[in-house]
Amino acid sequence: MQALAVVDGQLIFVPNHPEAEPGDGQVRVRPIQAGICETDLQLVQGYMGFSGVLGHEFVGIAESGSMAGERVVGEINCICEKCEFCARGLGNHCPNRTVIGILNHHGAFAESLIVPERNLHRVPDNVSNDMATLVEPVAAALQILEQVEVVPNPRVIVLGDGRLGNLCAQVLKAAGGDVRVVGKHRAKLARLAALGIPTELVENAPRTRTADVVVECTGSATGLETALSLVRPRGTVVMKTTVAGAHQLSLAPLVIDEITLVGSRCGPFAKAIAAISDGVFQLDDFVGGRFRLDQYQQAFEHARGPNALKVVFEIQPG
Amino acid sequence: MQALAVVDGQLIFVPNHPEAEPGDGQVRVRPIQAGICETDLQLVQGYMGFSGVLGHEFVGIAESGSMAGERVVGEINCICEKCEFCARGLGNHCPNRTVIGILNHHGAFAESLIVPERNLHRVPDNVSNDMATLVEPVAAALQILEQVEVVPNPRVIVLGDGRLGNLCAQVLKAAGGDVRVVGKHRAKLARLAALGIPTELVENAPRTRTADVVVECTGSATGLETALSLVRPRGTVVMKTTVAGAHQLSLAPLVIDEITLVGSRCGPFAKAIAAISDGVFQLDDFVGGRFRLDQYQQAFEHARGPNALKVVFEIQPG
Numbered sequence: 338m339q340a341l342a343v344v345d346g347q348l349i350f351v352p353n354h355p356e357a358e359p360g361d362g363q364v365r366v367r368p369i370q371a372g373i374c375e376t377d378l379q380l381v382q383g384y385m386g387f388s389g390v391l392g393h394e395f396v397g398i399a400e401s402g403s404m405a406g407e408r409v410v411g412e413i414n415c416i417c418e419k420c421e422f423c424a425r426g427l428g429n430h431c432p433n434r435t436v437i438g439i440l441n442h443h444g445a446f447a448e449s450l451i452v453p454e455r456n457l458h459r460v461p462d463n464v465s466n467d468m469a470t471l472v473e474p475v476a477a478a479l480q481i482l483e484q485v486e487v488v489p490n491p492r493v494i495v496l497g498d499g500r501l502g503n504l505c506a507q508v509l510k511a512a513g514g515d516v517r518v519v520g521k522h523r524a525k526l527a528r529l530a531a532l533g534i535p536t537e538l539v540e541n542a543p544r545t546r547t548a549d550v551v552v553e554c555t556g557s558a559t560g561l562e563t564a565l566s567l568v569r570p571r572g573t574v575v576m577k578t579t580v581a582g583a584h585q586l587s588l589a590p591l592v593i594d595e596i597t598l599v600g601s602r603c604g605p606f607a608k609a610i611a612a613i614s615d616g617v618f619q620l621d622d623f624v625g626g627r628f629r630l631d632q633y634q635q636a637f638e639h640a641r642g643p644n645a646l647k648v649v650f651e652i653q654p655g
Numbered sequence: 656m657q658a659l660a661v662v663d664g665q666l667i668f669v670p671n672h673p674e675a676e677p678g679d680g681q682v683r684v685r686p687i688q689a690g691i692c693e694t695d696l697q698l699v700q701g702y703m704g705f706s707g708v709l710g711h712e713f714v715g716i717a718e719s720g721s722m723a724g725e726r727v728v729g730e731i732n733c734i735c736e737k738c739e740f741c742a743r744g745l746g747n748h749c750p751n752r753t754v755i756g757i758l759n760h761h762g763a764f765a766e767s768l769i770v771p772e773r774n775l776h777r778v779p780d781n782v783s784n785d786m787a788t789l790v791e792p793v794a795a796a797l798q799i800l801e802q803v804e805v806v807p808n809p810r811v812i813v814l815g816d817g818r819l820g821n822l823c824a825q826v827l828k829a830a831g832g833d834v835r836v837v838g839k840h841r842a843k844l845a846r847l848a849a850l851g852i853p854t855e856l857v858e859n860a861p862r863t864r865t866a867d868v869v870v871e872c873t874g875s876a877t878g879l880e881t882a883l884s885l886v887r888p889r890g891t892v893v894m895k896t897t898v899a900g901a902h903q904l905s906l907a908p909l910v911i912d913e914i915t916l917v918g919s920r921c922g923p924f925a926k927a928i929a930a931i932s933d934g935v936f937q938l939d940d941f942v943g944g945r946f947r948l949d950q951y952q953q954a955f956e957h958a959r960g961p962n963a964l965k966v967v968f969e970i971q972p973g
Contacts, residue, residue: 384907422888427888427889429913430887430888430889430912430913432888484913484915561906569748570740570745570748570750571745571748576906576909576910577910578906578910579907579910579911580906580907582905583903583904583905584903584904584905584906585901585902585903586901586902586904586906587900587901587902588879588894588898588902588904588918589702589897589898591894591916591918592894592895592896592897592918592919592920593897593918593920594748594918595747595748595802595917595918595919595920596918597802597915597916597917597918598909598915598916598917598918599913599915599916600906600909600910600911600912600913600914600915600916601910601913602910602911602913
């Protein structure tokens with residue numbers, strides 16, 4: 338099969354990658370399309386020391402199991418079901434887990450991948466392939482609501498106007514937040530403004546420290562410092578950015594102002610699918626580039642560019 | 656009056672410091688004794704750019720107001736009572752506040768200081784001067800319970816065996832935690848072991864990441880990294896350390912493991928006084944050094960040493 342893999346720290350196109358066989362409780366899924374995530378850009382730069390087939394945002398056709406022949410999306414954490422975390426319903430933190438396209442598990446930038454059947458969710462007919470590709474990041478945005486108890490009508494700043502920032506802003510607005518997006522890219526900010534979400538260029542954002550919640554989605558090591566300059570005392574900073582390497586940071590303000598910093602990662606797929614199917618979010622035109630797997634260089638270049646939202650690989654017909 | 660002040664970044668003894676006059680709603684307090692806090696050690700090293708009379712843990716005699724002639728302790732945040740934070744009961748975060756001995760307000764290492772009457776609390780007769788000097792740090796330890804909702808019987812690691820670490824360990828044990836203290840100083844750990852609290856040298860502590868809550872009280876810039884190596888996924892790190900300068904830190908684990916990091920500062924005086932009066936904590940022998948103000952060099956040297964718990968200045972008879 339065709340696949341896009343990280344080998345020895347380099348992203349390469351493999352025209353004849355071996356296909357794995359599903360084991361017990363596993364299903365082979367044939368991806369229709371798969372999205373490039375900020376994390377993929379980081380993985381290619383060495384984050385997690387990943388090696389293997391990339392890709393963790395996908396919609397495909399299940400080949401076997403109870404959903405055989407149906408369109409599915411898949412949760413990315415493949416868990417042991419035996420440890421203390423799995424027993425407590427915190428499987429996303431199972432220490433024995435593999436993570437599709439991120440940790441010891443081949444991903445979806447390929448003509449097939451193996452997914453535990455328990456990870457799969459059917460895609461409703463009214464959810465397009467583009468929207469289905471966004472289930473994973475929408476779930477990641479919804480995770481904020483699972484973790485952070487916010488005051489009524491919270492003043493929210495989403496820091497970062499990219500893919501995840503856009504979705505987080507929509508999720509928090511739908512949850513009743515008074516949301517503002519602070520970013521660097523005029524075109525991306527304009528998309529948000531068109532959704533009725535106030536925006537601001539980061540250099541113009543007043544450091545008045547009035548936000549109840551700041552969601553840090555910049556994908557940059559310096560994002561947290563900016564977030565701390567915007568959040569009010571006793572406020573909450575939600576960290577979505579994962580970057581390789583160490584940050585230089587002064588943490589005294591966090592203690593003095595009793596800030597709560599919450600790391601936030603993967604979220605609830607079922608809620609994401611239901612919300613997308615119910616039209617809660619504006620996801621039209623979210624996909625801003627379509628490529629074949631062998632066009633990976635252009636695809637990644639586009640995903641890294643200042644104006645693209647989601648870039649997808651079109652892999653095979655649905 | 657005699658006073659111990661930071662002037663141009665140097666700690667000096669001032670034999671004839673002018674006495675300030677109390678304004679509206681303010682009371683002059685004549686300190687009986689005052690404790691040296693880790694924050695004082697930081698302030699002397701340039702933290703907050705403080706200049707003025709040091710000292711914020713004190714017991715003294717009120718000279719006027721409704722508590723005239725009585726033994727009092729004082730909350731350290733002097734607030735405006737007008738801003739949004741004060742209106743919301745978050746006066747400790749009033750942006751217009753001064754902080755006794757820390758920010759634009761002369762402190763208690765002196766023969767008198769000025770305190771807003773609203774900040775004062777009477778000291779019950781069964782609370783000794785030594786215990787009263789500990790009200791401020793006990794309140795700071797109790798603040799953890801105001802901020803962190805812990806699972807039943809949480810597995811708690813207190814990182815740091817100093818003054819605040821000891822008090823935090825006692826507070827969390829009293830609250831039902833399964834508490835372990837990880838520290839660097841055998842003598843201080845032995846004191847904790849004598850209270851029935853298991854202890855471990857930091858170099859022997861297994862990095863198994865099983866603690867539900869880690870309280871970081873090391874006073875060192877590297878404490879947070881160690882705390883992150885001990886806390887479980889979805890666990891909480893409470894930051895008590897304030898140090899000047901920037902830390903080098905990798906934050907990806909915080910996001911991947913969805914850690915919550917909570918900055919924690921000053922706490923509830925009334926609860927601290929009640930708990931001390933009720934004998935909840937073992938505070939005997941907590942004071943490990945007594946000095947006059949003009950012995951400040953020895954006092955600070957002792958407070959910085961590896962074995963001292965609380966070092967106090969005995970200022971005038973109670």
